[in-house]
Structure formats: structure tokens, C-alpha cells
Amino acid sequence: MNDMRVAIIGGGLAGLNVARLLHRAGVDIQLFEARGRFGGRILTVDAQGAAGEDGFDLGPSWFWPGMQPAIAALVGELDLPSFPQRTEGDVIFERMSREGPRRYPTPPQEPQSLRLAGGCAVLIRELRRDLPAERLHAGVPVTRLDLRAGGVRLTLPGRTVTADHVIAALPPRLMQATMSFNPALPPETETLWRGTPTWMAPHAKVFAIYDRPFWREAGLSGTAQSMVGPMPEIHDATTHDGQPALFGFLGIGAAERARIGEATLIRACVDQFVRLFGAEAARPRATLYKDWAADPLTATDADPASSDHPVFAPQWVQGPWSEVLTMAGSETSTHEAGYLAGAVEASSNAAAAVMQGIGARAG
Numbered sequence: 001m002n003d004m005r006v007a008i009i010g011g012g013l014a015g016l017n018v019a020r021l022l023h024r025a026g027v028d029i030q031l032f033e034a035r036g037r038f039g040g041r042i043l044t045v046d047a048q049g050a051a052g053e054d055g056f057d058l059g060p061s062w063f064w065p066g067m068q069p070a071i072a073a074l075v076g077e078l079d080l081p082s083f084p085q086r087t088e089g090d091v092i093f094e095r096m097s098r099e100g101p102r103r104y105p106t107p108p109q110e111p112q113s114l115r116l117a118g119g120c121a122v123l124i125r126e127l128r129r130d131l132p133a134e135r136l137h138a139g140v141p142v143t144r145l146d147l148r149a150g151g152v153r154l155t156l157p158g159r160t161v162t163a164d165h166v167i168a169a170l171p172p173r174l175m176q177a178t179m180s181f182n183p184a185l186p187p188e189t190e191t192l193w194r195g196t197p198t199w200m201a202p203h204a205k206v207f208a209i210y211d212r213p214f215w216r217e218a219g220l221s222g223t224a225q226s227m228v229g230p231m232p233e234i235h236d237a238t239t240h241d242g243q244p245a246l247f248g249f250l251g252i253g254a255a256e257r258a259r260i261g262e263a264t265l266i267r268a269c270v271d272q273f274v275r276l277f278g279a280e281a282a283r284p285r286a287t288l289y290k291d292w293a294a295d296p297l298t299a300t301d302a303d304p305a306s307s308d309h310p311v312f313a314p315q316w317v318q319g320p321w322s323e324v325l326t327m328a329g330s331e332t333s334t335h336e337a338g339y340l341a342g343a344v345e346a347s348s349n350a351a352a353a354v355m356q357g358i359g360a361r362a363g
């Protein structure tokens with residue numbers, strides 16, 4: 001007899017969704033999350049940078065209900081208010097440094113991108129609401145899996161636990177790089193996982209939070225594209241309750257970012273905000289910076305080198321592990337892999353497959 005029916009590794013959107021679906025179906029689950037917080041790549045912070053459930057999205061910001069029915073359905077089921085990414089006003093285009101930035105009317109946005117009121121962490125808050133706290137373990141990394149008669153032994157800090165089945169709700173590349181397997185994964189599985197890019201892992205975001213949305217007052221939407229940098233893409237990040245902010249993705253590679261350092265990068269980004277949006281941008285109330293490539297619970301050394309989309313794989317786990325291990329992270333989804341929508345779809349499919357297996361074994 002094992003300690004639990006299903007052990008879930010990872011407490012991001014995928015892990016918590018699969019936990020919720022299995023718990024709702026009466027399956028005995030325990031979830032182990034390495035970070036001290038839940039959410040994974042979903043990270044909403046306040047102006048001081050403290051993680052919470054209302055503020056600025058340092059990870060994902062948008063979903064596209066028109067082409068992503070899985071996340072649209074979850075947002076609907078959880079009854080979460082959303083609002084469109086602000087695009088009213090002109091867009092700015094900066095072509096080269098010796099030519100001033102130019103403004104153009106914003107083209108209609110298709111498909112429409114939506115943001116969640118409060119930030120994406122509200123998804124995590126709502127998924128956790130249905131789950132007993134004693135089944136969710138934060139700050140507990142799983143470091144090793146041993147295949148044994150009747151299930152799997154998981155190595156956690158200072159102890160081991162056993163489960164009939166394991167659901168891995170984390171990027172395959174991260175899992176391959178940071179966990180050990182006994183017996184070893186088949187070479188084709190190892191190659192597949194290592195070759196699957198973790199979506200957005202090479203990227204970094206910078207936010208500048210202001211007292212007034214001065215760019216709106218000047219008829220600008222907050223959207224800008226730049227071939228000068230350091231940010232090639234900038235958007236309005238004002239919260240639903242009206243804290244004005246702009247954010248941009250850094251266009252400088254991860255190794256170079258590490259060399260330059262956060263303080264210098266933020267200064268260069270604020271200078272760019274001034275160039276594009278005017279002198280008032282020079283005095284943000286606060287700035288925020290998150291470099292996902294430097295986060296070892298998202299990115300591996302391989303990620304900065306490849307920022308492609310994950311590709312479809314017909315079988316994520318081969319050999320003896322295929323009976324007891326199911327992948328559920330966004331990168332393993334058949335649709336919208338890498339996105340929030342992919343995390344919902346892959347985890348819903350994993351829950352259905354595991355419940356079917358349990359039903360078959362019980363019968």
C-alpha cells in the first residue's frame with residue numbers, strides 16, 4: 001500500500017488544476033511544489049515586488065479567449081472578471097536611434113487579448129480554494145523518482161513517500177535537468193524532454209509604476225515597438241483598479257543581461273520610456289524586474305539558447321515509466337503548448353487519463 005494514490009509534482013497552473021480535478025473526483029492526492037509559493041510562472045506582485053493576488057504580472061499577462069477555449073472555460077467556471085488589454089490611443093514606433101519615435105493610430109486588435117482583474121495569480125487563488133491545505137506542500141522539491149513494485153518512490157528533502165502514480169506538472173526540460181530517475185529514462189524520452197523549450201523561460205520583463213497615466217493623457221495607448229531597445233515591445237500594464245504602469249520585454253539575451261546587471265538595465269529601460277512617452281516617465285514611483293532565465297525553477301542552461309515553441313510529441317513518456325508517470329505541464333499540451341491555455345488543457349487531459357487508469361485498475 002502506497003502513501004497516496006497520486007503524487008503531483010509542481011504547483012503552477014497545471015499542477016493545481018490537475019489536483020483540483022482529481023480531488024473533486026475523490027482521488028487521494030498530494031502535491032509537492034519546490035518554490036515557497038504556488039503559481040510557478042504565474043507571478044503577480046505589488047509595487048514593492050511582494051507576491052500576492054493583486055498587482056503586476058511578472059509572468060503571463062494575457063489570454064486570448066477567441067482561440068483558447070480551455071482557459072476561457074476555466075476563467076468562466078471560476079467566475080473571474082477580465083478586461084481587454086488597453087489599446088485606445090496611438091502606438092509608438094521607434095525605428096532607429098537617429099530618428100525620433102513616431103506615433104501611429106493603433107490598428108484593431110485581432111484576436112483580442114484579455115487580462116484578469118487582479119492579475120493572473122487570481123487563477124491560482126481560486127484553484128487552491130477547492131483544495132484542502134494539507135494536500136498542498138510548498139517548499140518541497142522532488143529530486144528523484146524510483147520505480148518500484150506497485151508504484152513510485154519520490155525523494156523529498158529529508159524523506160521519501162510512495163504513490164501509485166505520479167503526475168509531473170512542470171516543463172519536461174526542467175524535469176530532465178533537475179530530477180534523477182531509477183531506472184534511467186529511456187534515451188528517446190530524455191532527448192525529447194531536453195529538446196523541448198520551456199516557453200518564455202529565456203525572457204525578462206521590466207515594469208515602471210507611475211502616479212499618473214500621463215501617456216494616456218497624451219493620447220498614447222502605452223503600446224510601443226522599438227528597433228533601438230533595450231525593450232523591443234512595450235505595453236500598458238495599468239492594473240484593473242487603476243495603478244498606472246508600463247512594462248516591456250527585454251530584447252537583450254540572458255547572458256548579456258546577467259553581465260550588465262539589473263540596476264543598469266532598469267536605468268536603460270526608464271531612459272527608453274522617457275524617449276517614447278516623455279519626460280514624466282523619468283520618475284517612476286517604483287520599478288520591477290524579473291529575469292526568468294535566471295530562475296532555476298523555470299529555466300535550465302539550455303533555455304536561453306532556444307526560445308521556440310514546444311512541439312507536439314505523441315508520447316511524452318516511454319519505457320517502464322509510461323505506466324506510472326503522466327506529464328501535465330503546459331509544454332506537453334496538444335494545443336497552445338507553452339501558454340496558460342496549454343497548462344489547462346494538458347492538466348485536464350492528464351486528470352482524465354489517470355482517472356481512467358484508476359477506474360480500469362479498480363474494475
Ligand SMILES: Cc1cc2nc3c(=O)[nH]c(=O)nc-3n(C[C@H](O)[C@H](O)[C@H](O)COP(=O)(O)OP(=O)(O)OC[C@H]3O[C@@H](n4cnc5c(N)ncnc54)[C@H](O)[C@@H]3O)c2cc1C
Pocket residue numbers: 009010011012013014015032033034035038039040041042058059060061062063140141142143169170171174178179199200201203204205292297298328329330331338339340341342343
Ligand atoms: C515572462 C512570461 C510571460 C508569459 N506570458 C504569457 C501570456 O501572456 N499568456 C500565456 O498564455 N502564457 C504566458 N506565459 C506562459 C505561462 O506562464 C505558462 O504557460 C504557464 O504558467 C505554465 O504553467 P505550468 O503549470 O505548466 O508550469 P509552471 O508554471 O512552470 O509550473 C511548474 C511548477 O513546478 C515547480 N517545480 C519545478 N521543479 C520542481 C521539483 N523538482 N519539485 C517540485 N516542484 C517543482 C515550479 O516551481 C513551478 O511552480 C508566460 C510566461 C512567462 C515566463
